[in-house]
Amino acid sequence: MTDASQIAVDVRDAVKRYGDFTALQKISLSIRDNEFFTLLGPSGCGKTTLLRMIAGFEDVSEGGIFLYGEEIENLPPHQRPVNTVFQNYALFPHMTILDNVGFGLEMRGASKSEARRRAGEMLDLVQLSQFASRKPAQLSGGQQQRVALARALAPSPKVLLLDEPLSALDLKLRKAMQIELKHIQRETGITFIFVTHDQEEALTMSDRIAVMSAGRMQQLGAPQDIYEAPRNMFVADFIGETNLLEVSVDAIEAGRATCHLGGGHELTCNAVDEVKRGARVHMSIRPERLFLSEHPTESESLKGTIVENIFIGTDITTIIDLAEGPNFTVRTSNSDRGTKRIFEPGAQAYVNMEHGAARLLVD
Amino acid sequence: MAGGAASGGSAASDTYAKARHWLLLPSWVVVGIFVLAPVLMMMVYSFLTKEFRGGVIWEFSLSAYDQFFFDRGLFGDEPAKIDWTYIAIFWRSIWQAGAATILSLLIGFPTAYFIATRPEKNRAIWVFLITIPYWVNLLIRTVSMKFLLRDQGPLNDFLVNIGLIDTPLHIINTNLAVQLGLFYSYLPFMVLPIYASVERYNFALSEAAADLYATKWVTLRRILLPAVKPGVIAGCILVFVPSLGAFLAPDLLGGAKNFMIGSLIEEQFKGNAGNWPFGAAISMILLTMVLTILLIYARQQRQAEDLS
């Protein structure tokens, strides 16, 4: 295995234009060797375009793409040692499963028998050997998914590209495949670049995530960083659920910013370099980092009236209205019911936050 | 066999973009040289002077068009007077083709509708049954029709035998025979496009109309018909246009008195009586009529698409 700090794919100032429309605006990112890297964003954000540029299906309008130091953006797809798992699998419907998996090896010059032997091994890996002689249409969605994975892995690509491969599966199967994909990635040691619009999926599987929107990269980091320290409003809003509040920064002192929420309510939180005194910015607080109490606590407490409780299975979401201030959404895990009190609508309560829960957003 | 321009779809897949001109070259060459160039050549011929033993003399002349529209008397120098002989043949052709189209619509619409409302798994077999005759040689179908409609033919035998009529009907060599022949030739062209549009029709709309107190027939007229109109128009064009220039049905079923454009054209290229520039001119007039119909149709289609 190669050195873990080596760069597998290096995208340098890549721009993609379609006529007057710019789909990607100067994207630069370095994907490390042996990394499970995810491009996350809503549809139309440019994540699939970027993946297809790496695969070779889209030209690069400006900038360059390097694969282990070698410039590849001018190579046709069949000369790039990367393979793709397509969104709808794109299994060749007229070939058997075995021939599908062996196709890449055969195209790289392996004899038919050698290709079949290796394909058989790959089918073992995804536990589908018994379906080798079937046609793709005879397999279930989940099985087709695994064949697509085996086919893309069979020629031992340097990087595996996955274009929303789980989006066609139902929820349970998707969860199981997430674990299996992660497992296979560790086992093979191949760099995975995974495209998805599902933030939960991205958080579950990735080593690092690049959040994209409107052709730009919004934030790059480990799942936990992105979730807990979103840089801007888009990331905070897109990843998970959050309370987004418009605040004005009244004072900054000793690394702490005092923010006014309206209606006379105030909160302090960690200051950020980009945010100056007097600025009107957004603040994000995750609902699970808030809790309710009858009386003010040592942490920051704001008084309000309970509006509504919504039962959502594992959690209860409570909406609390601060007099003349904003509404807060508070999430209480059902497992905490013994220790935390549930307030009836109309009751007065305090909303409290854990230290570091409130974050100022740059834009 | 007229049809709208084939649409290439909107897909902009470009896998073979680099080779596209090479891939199209054979069709450009073959259709360009053997269909487009001949049509242009025909246009040129319609403005040339006739050679008496067939063919042309390369000398510009409007006499072919002049002959079509005007009668200049025996020596060609009298004041022009409109000559109705050829215009009447065109008029009869339009009338015959129109009658065949209406007949096809009356039978074809209910048929298409009935097929489109069968359970989905049975539709293919119904469509198959309707299309088989289209695949059978047109000449053979027309000959069969001729055989069936004769004065002593099976149809008359049958009608006399069941006592519906006393003396055989005289159908062959009448306008009706030609209309029946054209109707029979192109009926599948009426059924298929109407079928396609009724099949796409969302019957929840009919249910909504019924829910709002519309009777079945009102629903058919006010809700379904507007929705399937494009299919009906396509079907009418697909029957009318080839009927207009048909040769076999009028020639074999109509006899000498029921001449249509096709026979008139054919006559100009047969033997010594022929007049090539005149034949080319009649063809040009027919082509202009057909292309005008198709152009209007294409424009309306585009407008309808823009609206939706």
Add this chain to the structure above:
Amino acid sequence: MSAKTDVKTFFGFKGITLLCLVILYAPLIVVTLYSFNASKSITVWEGLSFHWYLDVFVGPESAKFKQAALNSFVIAIVAATLSTAIATAAATAIVRGGKFRLRTASLGLISLPLMVPEIVTAVATLIFFNSIGFTRGFLTILVAHTAFCIPFAYLPIQARMQGIEDTYEQAAMDLYATKTQAFRRVLLPLMMPGIVSGFLLAFIVSLDDFIITNFVKGAGVETLPTAIFGSVKQGLKPNIMAISTMLLAVSIMMVTISYFVSKSDNTK
């Protein structure tokens, strides 16, 4: 659902549909029946016989019809093969060539033979061959048929190809296939049902054609339709019904093959 509550069912439509089928099939069935008539007259039924089929193969006109049939089939096979190959290439450019300026013009050109009335194409082709001094005969028929059949071969191929997502070729190229390999190994097999339908349609259209052939054939060369037409012009004879019935059988065989090919799928 009862007829009263079903908004779909209209009284009488079923009857008209059955009438439609009777109209479509009655002439064909009658001719088939009478082709087995023992009588020399086409009017009287005198019992079952294969006499007229025998007449087609060994009778006085058999040589003429055999030659015409041979011409018809050779022309149909060659014209359908050529037009299918040309149409396959054209469909690949139109459906997989991206957007380009000549696309609409090319589509228009390819469908030109469908828009121009057949008799006009016939006249134009005759004039063309005459003006370039080409002697009319077997070759002129073949060339005219090839050009005329292109749109018929093209339409089913294009329809099929539009149903094939381009991710299949992309997947092939992603797996190290060149564009040519991707076409041969992936796209072509997937297009096959469309290509077969296109070929059969072109074949039938060529075999069927009377008008264009009649104009460009020249003296002495006959195809089955022109031979039959010439014979019918002199009066309906029972041997024509026998020939018609055999041609009918060929047509129905072709359409049945086409039906099953279009239903069949090489993906199962």
